[in-house]
Amino acid sequence: MLPELGHFALILALLLAGVQAFFGIAGPHLQRDRWLAAVVPAVAGQFVMVATAVACLVSAFVTYDFSVRYVAENSNSALPLFYRVTALWGAHEGSLLLWIFLLACWTLAVAVGTARLPARFGARVLGVLGVVSFGFLLFTLATSNPFLRLNPAAPDGQDLNPILQDPALAIHPPILYTGYVGFAVAFAFACAAMLEGRLDQAWARWTRPWTTSAWAFLTVGIALGSWWAYYELGWGGFWFWDPVENASFMPWLVGTALVHSLAVTDKRGLFKSWTLLLAILAFSLSLLGTFLVRSGVLVSVHSFAADPTRGIFILVFLIVMIGGSLALYAWRAPLLRSSAGFELGARESFLLFNNILLVIAAAIVFGGTLAPLIADALGLPTLSVGTPYFNPTFLMPVLPLLALLPVGLHAQWKKGRLRQSQRAILAALAVALLLAFAVAFGIFAQGGVLTLVGLTLGPWIILSSLLDPIDRWRRGLSLPRAILGMTIAHIGVGLFVIGITVVQSFTQEHDVALARGETAAVGGYEFRFEGVRTLEGANYDAVRGSVVMTRHGAPLGTLYPEKRRYWVKGTVTTEAAIQMNRGTNVLLALGDDLGAGRWSVRIQVRPLISLVWLAALIMAIGGAVAGSDPRYRLAARASAASLAAAGAAKGAAG
Amino acid sequence: MTPRRRRLSLVLGIIAGVAIAGGLTLRALRANVMFFFDPSQVVAGQAPQGERFRLGGMVEKGSVHRAPGSLEVNFVVTDFRHELPVRYTGVLPDLFREGQGVVAHGRVGANGVFVADEVLAKHDEKYMPPEVARALKKEAATAGGARTGS
Numbered sequence: 001m002l003p004e005l006g007h008f009a010l011i012l013a014l015l016l017a018g019v020q021a022f023f024g025i026a027g028p029h030l031q032r033d034r035w036l037a038a039v040v041p042a043v044a045g046q047f048v049m050v051a052t053a054v055a056c057l058v059s060a061f062v063t064y065d066f067s068v069r070y071v072a073e074n075s076n077s078a079l080p081l082f083y084r085v086t087a088l089w090g091a092h093e094g095s096l097l098l099w100i101f102l103l104a105c106w107t108l109a110v111a112v113g114t115a116r117l118p119a120r121f122g123a124r125v126l127g128v129l130g131v132v133s134f135g136f137l138l139f140t141l142a143t144s145n146p147f148l149r150l151n152p153a154a155p156d157g158q159d160l161n162p163i164l165q166d167p168a169l170a171i172h173p174p175i176l177y178t179g180y181v182g183f184a185v186a187f188a189f190a191c192a193a194m195l196e197g198r199l200d201q202a203w204a205r206w207t208r209p210w211t212t213s214a215w216a217f218l219t220v221g222i223a224l225g226s227w228w229a230y231y232e233l234g235w236g237g238f239w240f241w242d243p244v245e246n247a248s249f250m251p252w253l254v255g256t257a258l259v260h261s262l263a264v265t266d267k268r269g270l271f272k273s274w275t276l277l278l279a280i281l282a283f284s285l286s287l288l289g290t291f292l293v294r295s296g297v298l299v300s301v302h303s304f305a306a307d308p309t310r311g312i313f314i315l316v317f318l319i320v321m322i323g324g325s326l327a328l329y330a331w332r333a334p335l336l337r338s339s340a341g342f343e344l345g346a347r348e349s350f351l352l353f354n355n356i357l358l359v360i361a362a363a364i365v366f367g368g369t370l371a372p373l374i375a376d377a378l379g380l381p382t383l384s385v386g387t388p389y390f391n392p393t394f395l396m397p398v399l400p401l402l403a404l405l406p407v408g409l410h411a412q413w414k415k416g417r418l419r420q421s422q423r424a425i426l427a428a429l430a431v432a433l434l435l436a437f438a439v440a441f442g443i444f445a446q447g448g449v450l451t452l453v454g455l456t457l458g459p460w461i462i463l464s465s466l467l468d469p470i471d472r473w474r475r476g477l478s479l480p481r482a483i484l485g486m487t488i489a490h491i492g493v494g495l496f497v498i499g500i501t502v503v504q505s506f507t508q509e510h511d512v513a514l515a516r517g518e519t520a521a522v523g524g525y526e527f528r529f530e531g532v533r534t535l536e537g538a539n540y541d542a543v544r545g546s547v548v549m550t551r552h553g554a555p556l557g558t559l560y561p562e563k564r565r566y567w568v569k570g571t572v573t574t575e576a577a578i579q580m581n582r583g584t585n586v587l588l589a590l591g592d593d594l595g596a597g598r599w600s601v602r603i604q605v606r607p608l609i610s611l612v613w614l615a616a617l618i619m620a621i622g623g624a625v626a627g628s629d630p631r632y633r634l635a636a637r638a639s640a641a642s643l644a645a646a647g648a649a650k651g652a653a654g
Numbered sequence: 655m656t657p658r659r660r661r662l663s664l665v666l667g668i669i670a671g672v673a674i675a676g677g678l679t680l681r682a683l684r685a686n687v688m689f690f691f692d693p694s695q696v697v698a699g700q701a702p703q704g705e706r707f708r709l710g711g712m713v714e715k716g717s718v719h720r721a722p723g724s725l726e727v728n729f730v731v732t733d734f735r736h737e738l739p740v741r742y743t744g745v746l747p748d749l750f751r752e753g754q755g756v757v758a759h760g761r762v763g764a765n766g767v768f769v770a771d772e773v774l775a776k777h778d779e780k781y782m783p784p785e786v787a788r789a790l791k792k793e794a795a796t797a798g799g800a801r802t803g804s
Binding site for chain 2: 360386601
């Protein structure tokens with residue numbers, strides 16, 4: 001009974017999304033303010049319906065209802081409770097439901113948050129979100145209904161894909177999707193401004209906290225995915241330019257550009273149409289990412305739900321959303337002219353370069369990710385694009401981007417003069433250079449050009465970010481949360497650069513064959529193999545090796561890399577053993593029985609790799625701090641009040 | 655500079671930047687993409703000599719051999735028309751199995767053996783690299799009923 005209730009709730013949600021979209025957009029357009037009253041109740045109703053549907057599906061998973069096809073395909077009676085719940089988003093149908101649920105949550109938050117904004121504008125924002133929600137609900141109900149029954153019911157489920165049975169991956173999709181869906185809010189604000197034909201600095205101030213929060217979620221989501229790929233897939237490394245990673249990285253790059261261009265629109269009223277375009281682009285790439293990953297179009301290990309029949313609907317939906325918003329842009333953007341000018345060395349210029357370079361970086365990732373698809377469509381030979389393309393090409397826009405950051409931070413608005421900070425910036429650069437040489441030649445006793453460049457840029461960015469807060473502290477000024485958040489995020493960028501540079505420059509990896517008692521030496525550590533034994537887990541059995549790790553003979557502990565075989569699907573997974581020692585990450589993965597008592601073992605020693613994920617987390621924290629600045633809320637109240645006052649004055653005059 | 659000229663130079667600068675980036679990207683793409691070949695194409699000499707490429711097909715049943723205790727493994731990749739011997743030194747992926755699809759990166763050595771530096775296996779039962787699936791389908795169609803076993 002519950003699955004049918006869930007199905008029914010989804011249908012009601014679809015109708016309510018239609019109501020929300022229609023009254024939210026048509027009401028303000030036809031100037032029927034009484035219609036606006038229907039929008040917020042529709043939002044609330046839709047949230048309740050979608051939450052009901054999610055609850056029904058969760059309950060089907062928890063109670064082992066294998067008469068539901070989606071449950072039978074993605075769960076099993078031996079699956080632990082935690083993974084029975086997270087199996088909800090283990091495949092295509094449930095992922096869409098999760099998307100819709102998160103959109104409903106964001107929409108509800110926007111409905112609460114825009115209550116202080118002008119009524120027509122708020123209704124338009126919710127109306128656009130209603131259109132997005134309607135499209136997703138229609139897609140789910142028409143092609144990917146998770147509530148379909150199996151007749152007869154399956155005796156037992158086919159189990160959740162074992163590589164998804166992992167705590168980090170269990171929470172990775174919700175956080176990533178929260179970021180994707182968050183860009184829908186920025187998109188809705190942009191569309192509402194275009195529908196209204198008016199975009200002022202207040203608009204940017206309303207949009208900023210939403211965009212920054214979405215960006216922070218996306219950052220954490222990507223970092224979690226990268227961490228998971230490192231220890232669960234045992235690919236070794238933090239980034240592989242896998243199409244699915246790229247699919248989440250493109251909206252992040254454009255979203256980062258959007259966060260910065262919104263700053264200019266907020267402070268100076270410039271870059272208006274550019275900001276709108278970025279908001280459209282960021283959300284379009286989020287949509288593309290969602291669909292590319294789940295439709296199985298891309299050649300990727302993640303594309304476990306392949307069903308080309310959904311392609312047409314996806315294509316139509318993308319064309320309607322992206323094409324529609326771009327058409328609106330072409331029609332309305334010319335109305336939104338910015339008049340003010342600025343000098344070449346002004347902060348606006350630096351942010352403009354930031355935007356251009358980030359968009360170029362996104363374009364490079366886009367080209368490399370879609371080139372195989374395009375070549376395929378044109379009937380060219382099958383090709384693949386990987387690290388040899390991405391690494392050097394991506395650095396072209398990113399190195400100048402990073403080099404401009406420590407200088408641009410201290411540029412003034414409008415005027416091309418560095419506030420008396422020129423000497424401080426140069427001093428920071430000198431310190432960073434010294435540090436780079438010290439680290440490269442003092443600790444690792446080697447270093448190429450890129451290593452030194454990276455090790456200089458990282459500390460330079462950190463030191464330069466600290467100049468302004470230190471200056472404020474000295475002069476006894478307060479530090480607004482927006483600036484504090486920005487500083488934290490930029491320190492995150494600097495740490496990220498240091499982490500990546502060290503990992504890329506000083507990683508050591510070897511595959512070795514070891515018999516019991518034999519020792520291998522890699523990256524200054526010794527590894528003694530103590531043989532393997534078999535053991536049994538909740539829903540798998542495993543071979544576990546033990547390896548004693550020492551440094552110059554001093555014991556550092558025993559590592560237990562595992563190879564698991566899951567009973568239901570017979571899938572084999574590698575559970576790498578990871579040990580941290582003074583910032584260095586040692587990863588051991590057990591390979592195969594080579595015969596003659598020897599096993600193959602993959603040994604990787606990566607200094608500072610944890611810093612890469614930690615730095616991403618710090619960036620996200622910076623975003624969260626900046627997004628929570630009370631200034632945005634106060635400003636929203638003040639500008640809404642002044643608008644209302646202006647409207648009242650107009651009414652009185654007319 | 656007048657605002658008009660400044661805007662013009664800005665726009666020209668952006669266009670030049672995008673053009674340079676685009677050009678470099680295309681160049682990098684041309685130099686760094688890897689093409690895919692199946693064993694028949696390699697045997698027919700269509701694969702570039704001495705350059706890295708992706709080889710895809712099925713791991714032939716009973717073809718996986720390794721010297722006991724050694725990391726070096728030899729196997730045969732087939733598209734059911736032609737076979738190509740492959741040598742690889744290192745840890746094989748979890749899903750590497752006889753009779754399953756595989757993609758190997760590497761180059762053909764002087765003795766006609768494909769020396770792989772990376773081996774990828776399909777990641778679960780449902781997923782097969784599309785190019786492998788296509789190559790196998792193509793061969794199955796042209797080879798008629800020659801395909802045995804699975």
